[in-house]
Amino acid sequence: MKLHSLLYTVSAMLLSSAAIAQHTTVSGFVFEDKNNNGTKESTEKGLANVAVSNGKDVVLTDAKGQYTLNIANDNIIFVIKPTGYKVPLDEYNLPKSYALHKPQGTPAHFKFKGAQQSIDAQRSLDFGLVAQKEANDFAVYVFGDPQPYTMEEIQYFDKAIIQEAKSNNRIAFGISMGDLVGDNLDLHTPYKEVIKKMDMPWYNVMGNHDMNYDAASDSLSDETFEKNFGPANYAFNYGNAHFIVLDDILYPDPRDGKGYWGGFRPDQLAFIKNDLQHVSKDKLIVLNFHIPLLITGEDEFIHQDRQALFDLLEGYENVLAISAHTHLQRHNFYSIADGWRNRKPLHEYNVGTTSGDWYSGRINEQGVPASTMRDGTPKGYAVMQVKNNTYTLDYKVAGAPQDYQINIYAPKVLAKDKRTSASIFANFFMGTATDKVYCRIDNGDWKPMKYVVDVDPSFQAINMQYDQSPVLLDGRRPSMPEASTHLWMVNIPTKLIAGEHTIEVKATDMFGKTYTQKSTYKIVE
Incomplete structure (x- = not known):
């Protein structure tokens, strides 16, 4: 009996130690980085009421700019950029306002690796922001599915899209709507090198061709994406608009363990709920995800998950959803009959793709495949113009005049x-x-x-x-x-x-x- 009690006590201690190792807290400051060196100086003040998240919980900094969040063994701590401030950018002009906590790293059998790095919970995890002027009237580039499968297709993307669209000083930032590459995740870096030429902050959505197919659970399917781009679920503010970026691909498909299904995990829905608690209902909400919400006879999206999203957005009358994935262009509208709970229907813009019909067709005068999409839409990209909490959308056919519609x-x-x-x-x-x-x-x-x-x-x-x-x-x-x-x-x-x-x-x-x-x-x- 004594030996059994001793073993039970030791086991309990080990379990307790494991629990502590897997679940603790991290604290730090969000501050105004006056000298833009990334380090909080004694003279630099903390910023109050800035949202910080671990991918599920969202907290606001206190009057001194301090926050505290839980962390587990697979977390990313990130700042939700407030209006009037910019976050640091990495060498590819991608936002670098996050810290990875993945002490166990990627499972050994993964073909494409993720990161193995840890947050030191004993030290202050600080995030510096730099003040900038942000008008409530601004424009955003929206790129659907670049999806190159080879370096040759990376060059097609560069030649047909980037060289035409780059360095437009009317554009505040850009976002790619998933399928950044075509299954070969080693192409993430060449993709980033091309996107860098846009010379503006660039955000990225995870697509089904950006996943780790080795993953046995959906929470691990974004390991390489997180290493290369940061969180797959995040948010940021610009002007009077609030952007929410989501990975809406469940892999493996929970129905049969094969393929994927459109939907959300409970922790993702919790993140949306917790994020929206700090967002004024007079803002424009822009949802960004890869797979459209449209539900057809083939059941591409989980009904309950779509309804859960609709429920969370009740009371937000100014909402736009943007998706890609289909390599078609269309507008979907959701009303009360579809479970949408607001007076104004939800508009989802399923944007045409920069790769068109997967780089197919005759070689055109630009030296790239014409790649017209299956619904007759030429390949191209969109420009979203935001004015306060309203928006307009324009589609630009690559290599054609603006008025070719x-x-x-x-x-x-x-x-x-x-x-x-x-x-x-x-x-x-x-x-x-x-x-x-x-x-x-x-x-x-x-x-x-x-x-x-x-x-x-x-x-x-x-x-x-x-x-x-x-x-x-x-x-x-x-x-x-x-x-x-x-x-x-x-x-x-x-x-x-x-x-x-x-x-x-x-x-x-x-x-x-x-x-x-x-x-x-x-x-x-």
């Missing part, structure tokens, strides 16, 4: 006065089902076009070039087309005089911006 497809030549099954199709890249699109011929009367959800014939024609060509074409054959959610059509007139005729299409987007595009066709006897 509509692609017209029509026959090249038709017989005079002959009936035809041919039509004029207009793909309005930023269009929604409620937008009005009109067409006219030769400066005649404007006629409304009919909204259709169908395959864009212009994209179908690209595939047919590959199928019908008697010689091997350059570039990879594009993917099979998918129905476009921004397509309109109208019958094409043939009762016209012989000769060339002008087609003009006019469309107005949800923000009141009007665009026009022209094309021509011939009538012959």
Whole structure:
């Protein structure tokens, strides 16, 4: 009995020691870094009411700028950037306002490694911020899925997107919406080297092709992402907007242990809840995640998790969600019927991708694959303009003028006065089902076009070039087309005089911006 008691006491002590090692607290200061050297000097004051998080809990600094947070064996402590301050940037212009606590490191069998470093809980963990002017009117770059699988595709991304978009002094910062690379996580560093050329602060979202596929649990699927980019779930403020970045990919899929499923872990939902407790309801909330919230028959996103997110945002009337992943472009709207609990529907912008249709198609004049997406949207990137707590969105086709927002497809030549099954199709890249699109011929009367959800014939024609060509074409054959959610059509007139005729299409987007595009066709006897 005595030996048993002794063994029980020793076991209890060991368990207690393990618990202490796995779960303790860290404290420090958030301060105004006047000399920008990253070290808190005695003359530098602490900043009160700044949010700091461990990825689940969110606390505010006290009057002296001090905070205390719990840490466990897999934590990242980070500051939620307040408006009017900037955080330190690393050599790639990525925010460096966090500290990793991963004393056990990555599991040994992982192909791509994470970090092994620890926070010294006995020392003050301080974060310096530098004051900066931030207008409530600012612009943000939004990049969908760069997703290079090779160094050659890294160069395509650089040449087609970065060289065009870089160093725009109208842009406050940029964000990439996941799938930063295509499964080869060693390409994270080359991706960062290219993003560095943008010469502005850059934020990153985790995508399903940025994961550690060796992970047996979702909490470990972001090990390499965290090493290369920091937390996969975080937030920051700019102007009167609050940005929340989330990893919404559950891997392995909890249903069968294979693949992935869109959703959130309980600790992620707790982070959102705790973060929003410190966010005024008059702010613009911008949600950023990779997989869209749209639930279809294939069940891409967990119903309960989407509803939990909607519940947490009740009372926030100014919310925009941005996603990527699909390599299509569309706008999704969620109302009370979908479980959204606010008067104004939730707008989710599923942004087109910088890689387009995975770098497929003919090599264009830029020396890169044209890579038009399966819904007929050309590859490109978006610009979000924020004014106080409102926003507008613009899509920029890579390598094209800013006003190129509509692609017209029509026959090249038709017989005079002959009936035809041919039509004029207009793909309005930023269009929604409620937008009005009109067409006219030769400066005649404007006629409304009919909204259709169908395959864009212009994209179908690209595939047919590959199928019908008697010689091997350059570039990879594009993917099979998918129905476009921004397509309109109208019958094409043939009762016209012989000769060339002008087609003009006019469309107005949800923000009141009007665009026009022209094309021509011939009538012959």
